[in-house]
Amino acid sequence: MVKKLLKPKRAPRGQKMIVDKIKANIPPMTIIPKPKAKSDFIVKGWGKRREENALIYKIPNNKNPKRPYEKGITESEWTLAYNQLKKTGDFTRDWFNENLPACANEGSCNFTTIGGIFEKLELAKYTSDGIYKKI
Secondary structure (H helix, E strand, O other), rough: OOOOOOOOHHHHHOOOHHHHHHHOOOOOOOEOOOOOOOOOOOEEEEEOOOEEEEEEEEEEEEEEEEOOEEEEEHHHHHHHHHHHHHOEEEEEEEHHHHHHHHHHHOHHHHHHHHHHHHHHHHEEEEEOOOEEEEO
16 A cells, blocks of 8 residues: 655745744743733743644743743734734734634733734834734
8 A cells, every 4th residue: 555645734824934933033031022011921932732832921920929820822823913913904902802712711911922022023013902003
């Protein structure tokens, strides 16, 4: 029996670009800009979330500051958010909640983390509650 070799699936258009950009420019220990946070949210590195590669970051634990919580945003979530920003010029909390429900359910801070990373990459600017605008 001859086995058919399958080509690996290609990443959706835009995914490789934004994920590679994050990997190249947002190293572990990067502080994520947050519009209203009182403590630092810090990139841990890459790991897994929802069975997919994801950027993992630490958030403050007020009850035990030595043991921060961890949250993550998957590569496909980065791609969808980036494509939305490129296509419409906006990345909004309403769009985030509707189109990235698993990410939103993990924590509303994932919205400002995506936006904050877009700010670090000089792709977007926080303009008002729940809105990042493309630069």
